[in-house]
Amino acid sequence: xxxxxxxxxxxxxxxxxxxxxxxxxxxxxxxxxxxxxxxxxxxxxxxxxxxxxxxxxxxxxxxxxxxxxxxxxxxxxxxxxxxxxxxxxxxxxxxxxxxxxxxxxxxxxxxxxxxxxxxxx
Amino acid sequence: xxxxxxxxxxxxxxxxxxxxxxxxxxxxxxxxxxxxxxxxxxxxxxxxxxxxxxxxxxxxxxxxxxxxxxxxxxxxxxxxxxxxxxxxxxxxxxxxxxxxxxxxxxxxxxx
Numbered sequence: 001x002x003x004x005x006x007x008x009x010x011x012x013x014x015x016x017x018x019x020x021x022x023x024x025x026x027x028x029x030x031x032x033x034x035x036x037x038x039x040x041x042x043x044x045x046x047x048x049x050x051x052x053x054x055x056x057x058x059x060x061x062x063x064x065x066x067x068x069x070x071x072x073x074x075x076x077x078x079x080x081x082x083x084x085x086x087x088x089x090x091x092x093x094x095x096x097x098x099x100x101x102x103x104x105x106x107x108x109x110x111x112x113x114x115x116x117x118x119x120x121x
Numbered sequence: 122x123x124x125x126x127x128x129x130x131x132x133x134x135x136x137x138x139x140x141x142x143x144x145x146x147x148x149x150x151x152x153x154x155x156x157x158x159x160x161x162x163x164x165x166x167x168x169x170x171x172x173x174x175x176x177x178x179x180x181x182x183x184x185x186x187x188x189x190x191x192x193x194x195x196x197x198x199x200x201x202x203x204x205x206x207x208x209x210x211x212x213x214x215x216x217x218x219x220x221x222x223x224x225x226x227x228x229x230x231x232x
Contacts, residue, residue: 035221037167044123044226045159045167045210061220095166102173105155105214106221109169109178 002026004034004096004112011118012086019082020115022096029077030054033099035108036070036081040092050099051079086119093117124149125211125224132230133201141227143194143211149222151192154214158187158196161208170209171196198229206231 007021022034035050049060053072060070072079079096094115097108126144133139143156150156158171169178171187174194184205186197194213198205211224 037223044208045161045212045223046123047212047221047223050221059220062218097167100172102155104153104173105157107155107157107169107172107212108159108167109172111166111168114166 002098002110004098004110006094006096006112006115009116009118011120013121014086014088014119016086016119017082017084018086018117019080020094020117022079022081022112024077024079024098027098030074033101033106034072034079035097035099036068036079037095037097037108038064038092039095039114045095048081048094053077053079086117088119088121090117091119123225124215124218124222125213127209127211127224127227129225130228130230132232134232135201135203137201138197138199139201139229140198141196141209141211141229143196143224145192145194145213147192148217149192149213149215150189150194152216154216156187156189156194157212158185159210159212161210163207167210201229201231203231205229 036048038046048064049070051058051070053074069082097111099106159167160170161167174189175187215222
């Protein structure tokens with residue numbers, strides 16, 4: 001079974017750093033892109049960026065470029081999303097999802113269970 | 122702000138048919154990029170519902186169907202059931218943004 005398992009909920013203070021993870025299993029981790037999606041409380045889905053673990057090629061949404069860093073460690077089939085200095089506005093649920101490639105566009109399946117990040121003083 | 126626009130909400134009685142629109146532009150849906158749909162039940166992660174405009178993954182009931190025309194796409198739910206009450210999102214690729222984009226989301230309420 002293809003599965004993505006994310007790290008647990010985090011509570012942080014503004015200015016702190018954070019790295020959350022997404023571990024893939026049941027497939028060749030290096031052969032599929034992994035994307036990250038933000039969902040702020042009561043809001044919709046926002047695509048943040050995507051990484052190809054095979055060569056660490058990474059693309060960011062213009063809205064998130066410079067705000068977060070996406071990385072991967074293929075030796076342990078894990079992708080990461082990190083912040084160097086959190087803000088209260090980073091409070092959200094973060095999902096990772098495997099990207100499936102189609103001829104005219106890619107879709108996301110499956111999704112991780114989500115990691116809730118709360119930033120509060 | 123999303124580049125794919127959906128109605129905030131739609132509702133219907135059990136057994137009825139509802140449709141959700143997803144309106145884009147010439148840099149995404151109109152450029153020929155496929156549209157995909159996700160269902161997000163309350164308190165859970167999104168789940169793929171339709172891929173490649175009209176294809177259903179294994180396990181998705183045939184009550185769900187998708188279509189695309191021009192700069193828009195639609196998701197139809199026939200024989201609406203109480204368990205279909207959820208948020209639904211469309212997704213595509215945008216060449217101007219060089220990245221994936223999601224729709225604004227639609228809440229489906231079963232009356």
